[in-house]
Amino acid sequence: xxxxxxxxxxxxxxxxxxxxxxxxxxxxxxxxxxxxxxxxxxxxxxxxxxxxxxxxxxxxxxxxxxxxxxxxxxxxxxxxxxxxxxxxxxxxxxxxxxxxxxxxxxxxxxxxxxxxxxxxxxxxxxxxxxxxxxxxxxxxxxxxxxxxxxxxxxxxxxxxxxxxxxxxxxxxxxxxxxxxxxxxxxxxxxxxxxxxxxxxxxxxxxxxxxxxxxxxxxxxxxxxxxxxxxxxxxxxxxxxxxxxxxxxxxxxxxxxxxxxxxxxxxxxxxxxxxxxxxxxxxxxxxxxxxxxxxxxxxxxxxxxxxxxxxxxxxxxxxxxxxxxxxxxxxxxxxxxxxxxxxxx
Amino acid sequence: xxxxxxxxxxxxxxxxxxxxxxxxxxxxxxxxxxxxxxxxxxxxxxxxxxxxxxxxxxxxxxxxxxxxxxxxxxxxxxxxxxxxxxxxxxxxxxxxxxxxxxxxxxxxxxxxxxxxxxxxxxxxxxxxxxxxxxxxxxxxxxxxxxxxxxxxxxxxxxxxxxxxxxxxxxxxxxxxxxxxxxxxxxxxxxxxxxxxxxxxxxxxxxxxxxxxxxxxxxxxxxxxxxxxxxxxxxxxxxxxxxxxxxxxxxxxxxxxxxxxxxxxxxx
Numbered sequence: 001x002x003x004x005x006x007x008x009x010x011x012x013x014x015x016x017x018x019x020x021x022x023x024x025x026x027x028x029x030x031x032x033x034x035x036x037x038x039x040x041x042x043x044x045x046x047x048x049x050x051x052x053x054x055x056x057x058x059x060x061x062x063x064x065x066x067x068x069x070x071x072x073x074x075x076x077x078x079x080x081x082x083x084x085x086x087x088x089x090x091x092x093x094x095x096x097x098x099x100x101x102x103x104x105x106x107x108x109x110x111x112x113x114x115x116x117x118x119x120x121x122x123x124x125x126x127x128x129x130x131x132x133x134x135x136x137x138x139x140x141x142x143x144x145x146x147x148x149x150x151x152x153x154x155x156x157x158x159x160x161x162x163x164x165x166x167x168x169x170x171x172x173x174x175x176x177x178x179x180x181x182x183x184x185x186x187x188x189x190x191x192x193x194x195x196x197x198x199x200x201x202x203x204x205x206x207x208x209x210x211x212x213x214x215x216x217x218x219x220x221x222x223x224x225x226x227x228x229x230x231x232x233x234x235x236x237x238x239x240x241x242x243x244x245x246x247x248x249x250x251x252x253x254x255x256x257x258x259x260x261x262x263x264x265x266x267x268x269x270x271x272x273x274x275x276x277x278x279x280x281x282x283x284x285x286x287x288x289x290x291x292x293x294x295x296x297x298x299x300x301x302x303x304x305x306x307x308x309x310x311x312x313x314x315x316x317x318x319x320x321x322x323x324x325x326x327x328x329x330x331x332x333x334x335x336x337x338x339x340x341x342x343x344x
Numbered sequence: 345x346x347x348x349x350x351x352x353x354x355x356x357x358x359x360x361x362x363x364x365x366x367x368x369x370x371x372x373x374x375x376x377x378x379x380x381x382x383x384x385x386x387x388x389x390x391x392x393x394x395x396x397x398x399x400x401x402x403x404x405x406x407x408x409x410x411x412x413x414x415x416x417x418x419x420x421x422x423x424x425x426x427x428x429x430x431x432x433x434x435x436x437x438x439x440x441x442x443x444x445x446x447x448x449x450x451x452x453x454x455x456x457x458x459x460x461x462x463x464x465x466x467x468x469x470x471x472x473x474x475x476x477x478x479x480x481x482x483x484x485x486x487x488x489x490x491x492x493x494x495x496x497x498x499x500x501x502x503x504x505x506x507x508x509x510x511x512x513x514x515x516x517x518x519x520x521x522x523x524x525x526x527x528x529x530x531x532x533x534x535x536x537x538x539x540x541x542x543x544x545x546x547x548x549x550x551x552x553x554x555x556x557x558x559x560x561x562x563x564x565x566x567x568x569x570x571x572x573x574x575x576x577x578x579x580x581x582x583x584x585x586x587x588x589x590x591x592x593x594x595x596x597x598x599x600x601x602x603x604x605x606x607x608x609x610x611x
Contacts, residue, residue, distance in 0.1 A: 021403045028402025031357070035364040040461045047462040052469035058457050059466050063378040063549035066369070067460065069362045070390030152378070218404045221397045225355030230450050233358060237453070247473060257440070278547040283603070 051192070057247050058225040060075035061240030064273065064308065065233060068118045068234035072232055075119025076224045080217045092131050103139045103181040106132070107174055110144030117145040117276055117303050121312040122224045128316075129202060134316030142329070145276035146173030146296030155299065158280035159276035162201070162291035163344055165299070172300045172336045177330060183328065185234065193321040197226075197312075200255030227315040235311030239273040242307065245272055262337035266330065294342050297337030304329045354447045356401050358454055359394055364459035366391040374463045376607060379548045413440050418596055435499040435598045465608040468528035468570040470555035476528065500525045500542040501610045507592055516580035518594065523557055523576045523594075524605060527568050529610040531542070533588040538560040538578050540594075552609065555599035560586055560593040 010072040011102065082091065106127075113123065124141040128134060132297045141192035145151060146169060184190065191199055201223075211219070265283070274282050283290070283298050290298075305326050313322055366387055369375040375384045497508075500523050506515075525540035539556030543549075559576055560583075561567075568574060578596040586593065 015431075024415075025399070025403040028399050031360060031402075032364065032399075035360060035455075035459055036368070038455065039364055040459045041370050044462045046460055046466055050461075052467040056467055056470045058461055059377070059464050059549055062365075062457055062463075065362060066366060066375070066378040066387060067383075067455075067548040067550070069394075070387045071364065073359075073390045073394045214400075215404055218397060218400045222356055222401045225359045226351075227355065228353050229358035230364070230447065233450050233454050239550075244470075244473070265558055272550060274550055275547065278551070281546045282551045332557065 057240045057244045059240075060243050061236045064236035064239050067234060067275065068308070071119040072122065072228055075118075075122040076221055076228070078113055078119070079122040079224060080220050081315055082123065082126045083129055083220060084213050084216050084338070086130070089131075091127070099185060100178075100182075103136055103178050103185075106136050106140045107143035107177045107181070108142055108147055110146075110148035112143065113148075117141075117309055118312055121143050121309075121316065122228055125198065125201075125224070125227075125316055128194075128198075135181045135184035135187070138184055138325070139177045142180055142304045143173055143177035146170065146177075146300065150277045151280075151303070154277055155280040157255065158284040159295075163295075164340065165296055168296040168336065168340050171297045172296065172333070173303070176300065176304070176332045178335075179332065180325065180328060193317055195316060195318055198316050218302045228312060231311040231315050232308070235273070235308035237305045237313065238269070242264050244323060255290040255294065258341040259338065260292055261291045262297045262334055262341065265290060265298035266292040266301045266337075268334060269298045270306050272302075273306040274302065275307035279303070291341050293337040293339070293341030296340045297333045300336060301329060301333035304333075347440055350444045350447045350451075351440075353452065355400055357451055359449070360398050360459050361454045363391045363394050363398065367395075373519060373606065376464050376609065377465055377549070380545055380611065381607075383547070418487075442556065454590055462477050465604070466549060468526065468541065470552070471528045471543070471556070472541075473552050474552075476539050476541060476554045476556045477508055485501055494518060495521065497572060499557050499610050500540055500557055501544050503557045507557065507590075513580075513582050513592060518579075520577060520579055520597070521557075521594065525556065525574070526601065526604075526608075527570050527574055528554070528556065529565070529570055530557065530558060530588050530590075533586045534558060535565070536586050537588045537590070538564050538568070538570075538575060543609045545611060549609075555610075558590040558593045559599070560584060561599070568599070568601070571573075571600050574599050575602050581591050 050058070095105055110120075120141050123144075124137045127140060128137045130141070137267070150173050152170065155169055161167075184193065187193065191202070194202070254260045269279070272282070279299060279302050283295055310322055310326070313325075317325070351561035355565070365477075366375070369378070370384060370388050370391075375381070375387065379387060431544045440601035459549050495502075503521060503523065520563055523540045525542045528539050528541045530539060537558050537560055539554075539558055541554055541556035544555055559578075560581075575593065576599045578594050578598070580592050581595050583593055584595070
């Protein structure tokens with residue numbers, strides 16, 4: 001790769017645009033051709049040197065990437081829509097003023113913007129840049145994967161009304177997301193929950209008005225992929241590694257105990273890092289061996305917290321914040337699961 | 345310079361790697377090795393939209409270079425004042441180098457996994473690790489619905505569900521069954537029994553569950569290897585004395601090695 005000439009100071013954009021675009025474009029096309037050539041010419045025999053477990057690690061990690069990437073792109077597109085194309089102040093004007101009512105509304109935004117959890121991270125970043133508080137964006141981030149039509153329909157298809165699983169999932173997700181939003185709304189300096197890099201982005205959110213919307217959209221795509229994709233690739237590798245290393249038998253054997261099963265399935269949710277749109281079918285397949293409360297805990301905890309999500313959220317929140325978040329969501333999900341088991 | 349270049353282009357390059365891999369898998373009909381065929385269209389559409397944005401990013405890049413560099417903290421710029429109040433913020437030359445090295449490692453790893461390695465299915469190691477047939481009783485399929493069905497079109501999954509849910513030898517009496525799957529050895533009687541195995545995929549390879557029909561063939565390991573694809577035909581009979589816990593096993597009339605089918609997973 002050779003560098004595109006990069007101005008260190010805000011230069012008058014007009015005069016140099018054209019040749020620079022041509023250079024950039026040919027550079028891009030060259031890179032595309034290079035990648036295509038590698039892909040087409042890579043010898044089949046490369047895979048033969050890998051042992052079965054290593055091969056499975058790659059297959060599983062690649063599967064997570066191929067599955068999640070379109071959702072991340074969709075999330076980035078929606079985030080661009082919110083940040084660049086929605087009129088300034090549109091969002092804040094249309095949300096209720098009252099803080100509680102506003103969080104409740106935000107937690108239902110997933111109904112309008114049905115993205116999977118990985119797509120929600122870029123979108124939540126966009127919402128913060130557009131003036132939502134950190135707590136409100138957390139409420140959105142945690143609620144949207146559960147309170148969206150696709151998830152609700154697939155959960156219904158998998159479980160119907162049996163054992164209150166569907167209702168517990170919807171209500172549990174709603175309550176926990178609003179609880180988190182309320183807790184963090186009381187934080188004395190919410191910006192300190194964010195990574196320094198993202199804080200810097202927030203500081204700049206309002207002074208990029210010179211360029212056209214298209215240019216800003218493309219720049220934002222660039223910026224968001226820089227933040228999200230390294231996290232996605234690392235998170236996928238971790239998810240693949242854990243799947244190869246942790247035996248499912250252990251988790252399944254724990255499934256019969258009303259208390260242990262809740263924690264076993266939460267551990268499973270953390271490890272498999274599966275999309276909320278389909279996790280109901282996934283756990284249905286493990287199905288009858290587990291208590292309903294454990295399944296509820298899986299279906300509530302998994303969309304909010306898992307290895308891949310933590311990697312993605314780390315782009316935005318500090319490690320300390322994520323530890324707190326994981327503990328609170330974990331305790332709340334466990335309490336919900338145990339309560340369902342006690343009533344079942 | 346190189347350091348800044350990598351940090352600057354990391355996201356776009358990773359996006360491009362993912363896009364090239366997705367489109368190539370789709371063109372060569374191998375996307376179903378990783379995701380359910382029902383969701384392929386979404387992956388392809390988003391990859392193409394992503395491709396347009398990546399190319400646009402190459403053409404329109406310089407717009408935000410100054411901000412980007414500043415927020416990378418590797419160069420003094422308008423945004424650095426924020427970092428000065430934050431002792432944890434990376435700002436030294438050394439941390440910039442480490443970050444660039446990490447970014448480069450992720451790019452190399454991603455290219456290796458997505459562009460160099462040939463696409464592959466899950467192996468018998470994953471089948472063993474996930475326990476073959478541990479979940480057949482709850483696959484979204486009803487054995488009673490299968491009983492009346494046309495058995496000639498049955499997959500390994502259908503037979504595994506039947507064997508798991510109605511271990512009634514009478515139903516199988518006089519039926520010859522045909523199967524295609526890969527070999528994985530039985531954990532409790534590896535000398536005499538192996539499974540003709542397939543993975544059932546509900547959404548992507550992450551949720552793949554192994555299902556299999558146990559085959560009774562003492563000394564099978566001399567003729568076949570784990571992970572080899574085979575076609576097997578024969579009759580289901582009560583366990584003829586294997587130490588395997590399976591009550592019913594296939595005694596093969598014929599087994600031969602075959603190629604991996606185009607759709608190695610079942611749905």
